[in-house]
Amino acid sequence: MTGAQNKIVLICEDEANIRESIRYVVNKAGFESVMAVDGIEAYDKARTVHPDLILLDVGMPGMTGFDVCDRLRADADFKAVKIVVLTAYGQIADQERAAEVGADRFMVKPFSPRDLKQLLCEMLV
């Protein structure tokens, strides 16, 4: 679906099933979804697609989600884009790191699709 209303969400996740579940939620929420399966692809697609929100899994091959976020935020163009970091690692250190690299939100796996949907609507309205 295209339209002025349609926000783009870039989904960066290496696990196929999890990626599928997230895409389901994003689409169900009425947003457009773009996929990336590793850190490098995530970075490239972010710059080419200019999404409104990026869902970044931390544990990706190539570049971790933190690195991607860090690099994107270094770019003036991407200072405003919403970034949510997603991870199965839930330590305080990870949260702090997320804040350091400039992520807007931090989500721990496993997550509730309801919660994800609510978060997306909140951030993209």
Place this chain on the structure above:
Amino acid sequence: MKVLQRLLPRRLDRQVMLFVSLLLSLVMPFFALYEADESAERVVNSTMLQALALAENISVTSVEHIVTQDFASTEQLLLRSARFPGVQQVQVSDIDGRVIGDVFVGQAGEPVLRYQAQMIDVPSEAYPDLKQSAGLLTVWQPIVGANAVGWVRLDYSLAEAESIASQYLYDYMVDGLIMTVMLVALILLVMRRPLRVLRDAATFAGQLKNKHGEKIPIDKRSVEIEQLGMALNETSENLFEQDAVIKQALKALNTQKSAMDEHSIISITDVDGYITYANQKFVDATGFSRDELLGKKHDIVKSGFHSREFFAGMWATISMGNVWHGEILNRSKHGDEVWVNTTIVPFMDESGVPYEYVAIRTDVTNQKWVEQELAEKARSLVQMTDHLEDLVRLRTSELEQANIQLQHLNKVKSEFVSVVSHELRTPLTSIKSFSEILHDDLEELDINSQKHFLSIINDESERLGRLINDLLDLQKMDSGKMDWNDERVDMVVLLSASAELFSKAYADKGLELKLGLVDAESWVMVDVDRIKQLITNLLSNALKFTESGSATVAIVNSACEVEVSVTDTGLGIPEQEIANVFENFHQVNSSETREIGGSGLGLAICKDIVEHYSGRIWVESELARGSRFVFTLPLLENNVERSGGGCDRSSK
């Protein structure tokens, strides 16, 4: 002179006596003689005067006679005159010397006329004349009237005078002698006391050496004697006091000497080094007898340890009058070596030249030995300390290493925990998400989607289950809580059975599964389930990572172990990851392998199982060519584990 000295008496009083006696004996006779002489002369003079007077008398009387030629009267006169004592003969003559009257005195003393007409020699001048010869005085008296008419010759005997003179002499001599004796006696008497006091003082002085402290009575008669007495008494007192002091000093010295003799080895040598004294300790220490030592040099105990320069230096020091300290090694008569701590003191005369050397020594052999031991011990202590320091340094670095390793392990552990939780959460994420989606949107979803989602839930559940099982197995094996139910089993049979289970899966993927069993039997003592798990993991990996080709299982027996290998023609492992494949959760990350998945624990479990049985496991691999996983297990023979004989089990 010496002869004289020997003849003289030694005693002072006798000397005085002798001297005074001699003096007076010499003086008195002279005096006596002189006086006697004087007296004799006086007597003679008086006799002369008498004679002269008589002659003159006769002369005067005779003048008339001669003039009147009264010769008879002259004779009478002469006779009368001759009766005068001393007259020997008297003559009257005329001026020419013709005898007028001649009387001589006979032996009886009677005057007798003599009629000898004769001429006598008369003096030429008419003066009185006196001649003296041989005890006879001859007086010529001129008879002078108006002029000289005759002569009187009077021979007067001096015998009387002389006898009187000699009597005088005798008297004077006797008197002199008596006076001498009296004087001597008087002098002696007067001097007796002082001389006695002197003699007493001399005796006292002579005996003083035996009579210290005694005093003589002070005679105050003369200053000198008083002084002498006081001086002697003072000296006596001083000597007495000095005696006490000397006694004390000697006592102290003796005590010291005894003490020293108790403690020290002492010897005394003359300036040339010959031993003049050796105390008992010296005798004991050297093993020589005193006789053997006296008169010898210290060479007798030479050990040969010290250089010539050593002794030369010592002699140089002491011959200059300086004290020498040092340690010397000596050898006793019996060959024992003795270390002595030595002090040599030169004793010097007034001019500062040494006349003897006193050596005081202590046996320090034990101390020396202890010193040496201590030095040894100190050296080895230093060595040990150094060594210890090295060890400490080594240990510190080892500890640091261990610490680093520990920290690393800790890190690894927390990473492990982190990774484990991550690995567990990942399948859970899908399960949770799709469960919730199905629950919330069931009515909206078409049946295919429903089935698809449920299938995902199922797969992820299984994945989770496998993961949990693997983790638990690994955990049990690592913590030693795994039950190993070992039994005798033939690996060939086991391998064949497992391969059989995989045959369908392999066939489905289009791969060949070959069994290359070189040996017919390989008996081992193992837990069947665990070995099955091991083989399953390897075969499963081979299957997963091979797209085309085959997997070959082979068994080879060696001397003490069985070697099993699983060779595939799959993706292979990059060289840098070959070492790490057996680590927990290690998954080779590449585009090809990412999707293949797996828990990452399979090989870690294989490693644990193999190493539990003291076997080895390794991989040989080449990218894109394939991998060969190999493990070994100990072989049984007749129910007993083989040992020794060409089987290296130390590689673990």
